[in-house]
Amino acid sequence: xxxxxxxxxxxxxxxxxxxxxxxxxxxxxxxxxxxxxxxxxxxxxxxxxxxxxxxxxxxxxxxxxxxxxxxxxxxxxxxxxxxxxxxxxxxxxxxxxxxxxxxxxxxxxxxxxxxxxxxxxxxxxxxxxxxxxxxxxxxxxxxxxxxxxxxxxxxxxxxxxxxxxxxxxxxxxxxxxxxxxxxxxxxxxxxxxxxxxxxxxxxxxxxxxxxxxxxxxxxxxxxxxxxxxxxxxxxxxxxxxxxxxxxxxxxxxxxxxxxxxxxxxxxxxxxxxxxxxxxxxxxxxxxxxxxxxxxxxxxxxxxxxxxxxxxxxxxxxxxxxxxxxxxxxxxxxxxxxxxxxxxx
Numbered sequence: 157x158x159x160x161x162x163x164x165x166x167x168x169x170x171x172x173x174x175x176x177x178x179x180x181x182x183x184x185x186x187x188x189x190x191x192x193x194x195x196x197x198x199x200x201x202x203x204x205x206x207x208x209x210x211x212x213x214x215x216x217x218x219x220x221x222x223x224x225x226x227x228x229x230x231x232x233x234x235x236x237x238x239x240x241x242x243x244x245x246x247x248x249x250x251x252x253x254x255x256x257x258x259x260x261x262x263x264x265x266x267x268x269x270x271x272x273x274x275x276x277x278x279x280x281x282x283x284x285x286x287x288x289x290x291x292x293x294x295x296x297x298x299x300x301x302x303x304x305x306x307x308x309x310x311x312x313x314x315x316x317x318x319x320x321x322x323x324x325x326x327x328x329x330x331x332x333x334x335x336x337x338x339x340x341x342x343x344x345x346x347x348x349x350x351x352x353x354x355x356x357x358x359x360x361x362x363x364x365x366x367x368x369x370x371x372x373x374x375x376x377x378x379x380x381x382x383x384x385x386x387x388x389x390x391x392x393x394x395x396x397x398x399x400x401x402x403x404x405x406x407x408x409x410x411x412x413x414x415x416x417x418x419x420x421x422x423x424x425x426x427x428x429x430x431x432x433x434x435x436x437x438x439x440x441x442x443x444x445x446x447x448x449x450x451x452x453x454x455x456x457x458x459x460x461x462x463x464x465x466x467x468x469x470x471x472x473x474x475x476x477x478x479x480x481x482x483x484x485x486x487x488x489x490x491x492x493x494x495x496x497x498x499x500x
Contacts, residue, residue: 169390177218177390181397184214185278188404189271199267204408211402218398222391229452233386236456237395240385240427243463244378245399247424248277249407250414250484251321251370258323259363265345269360270404273367280371281396284379289389296442302380303435309377309487310429316486317421321370328369332362373487377428384431385455414482416474421485423466427459 191207215238223231252273256266291298323329332338337356343349347361382392414420434455440447473480 169388174390177394180218181278181401184211184401185275188274188401191267191404199405199408201409204405207405208402208409211398211405214401215398218394222394230386230388230391232456233388233452234391234395236385236452236459237382237391238399239456239459239463240381240431241378241395241399243424243427243459244374244381245403245406246410246414246417247420247484248370248374249403249410250417250420250482251323252367252407253414254320254484255323255363255366255370259359259366261360261363262342265342265360266407267404268345269363269367270407272364273371274400274403276368277371277375277400278397280375281379281400282393284375285389285392285396288379288383289387289392292383292387296439299435299439299442302383303432303439306377306380306384306428306432306435310425310427310432312487313421313428313485314425316488317425318483319486320484321486323366328365329362332357332365336361338362380435381428381431384435385452416482417467417470418473418480418482419466419470420482423462424485426462426466430458430462431455 219231219234219238222234252270255261256269261269288298288302292302337354338361339349339351339356339358341358342360343358345360346358347364348355348357350356378396379392382395386392386395434450437447437449441449470482
């Protein structure tokens with residue numbers, strides 16, 4: 157076991173800064189809960205646009221304040237982390253669409269499901285951030301472990317880029333259906349109902365289990381990814397939180413666009429591979445100081461270029477070939493694999 161010998165001087169985050177940041181995030185989360193869960197309704201394009209712009213504006217404002225107060229090295233790290241997490245969140249949304257479609261979730265209850273998913277994702281990622289930060293502080297070889305994990309994930313995602321995850325094959329979903337009696341029909345927004353004197357769970361409960369399993373998988377990938385652009389736990393937490401907030405509105409905004417992002421999985425695989433390489437080089441630098449390192453500004457540019465090219469190329473492909481359909485990608489082969497049209 158080796159202490160990290162190359163720990164860079166970190167920004168000192170006061171308890172007040174943590175308290176204010178967490179307070180703002182909780183207030184925004186409460187607002188999202190009030191809009192999404194307490195007032196069930198189908199969300200239109202205009203409403204989704206307004207809320208998406210609002211949350212993105214809040215995230216940008218936070219980055220500007222952070223850069224002004226702590227220095228633009230940390231401001232740049234935040235924006236790079238936010239960009240990584242936001243791009244991974246779009247893939248997360250893709251899987252949410254698959255879950256909603258597979259279980260035929262009524263439109264008026266989709267907000268509740270999404271809000272639950274966001275809350276659970278925040279909790280899981282906060283826990284993983286604490287563990288990840290502690291491991292990186294104690295053991296420099298964890299940079300190598302995280303880097304290799306991301307490179308492996310990138311390779312698997314690229315190999316299965318034309319597939320969608322099999323939601324109903326999710327271990328948690330199978331276990332839930334096997335252990336708990338389940339009704340085949342929705343009963344409003346209820347998670348359980350009593351039928352013939354017996355308490356049973358509704359499909360909405362199963363959907364929440366599927367969302368929770370998805371959040372766990374994405375947290376395992378996204379936390380090492382954002383630690384690849386910054387080792388500051390505060391920045392990692394803020395980038396994750398602000399990327400997740402507004403995901404509910406973004407879902408309804410880009411729901412029709414997702415099918416056109418045919419190269420999304422390829423772009424994300426390249427981003428994860430790049431960050432994995434950055435982490436491996438950072439580890440190498442701890443034992444061999446001549447090893448090159450990739451700076452945060454370079455990372456921000458590379459990630460931005462990859463995502464821009466991915467989006468533009470996807471839309472161009474969809475325009476040329478309307479039959480081309482995007483896939484969320486999978487980390488393993490699925491039984492429901494569909495052959496991709498030539499050239500996608």
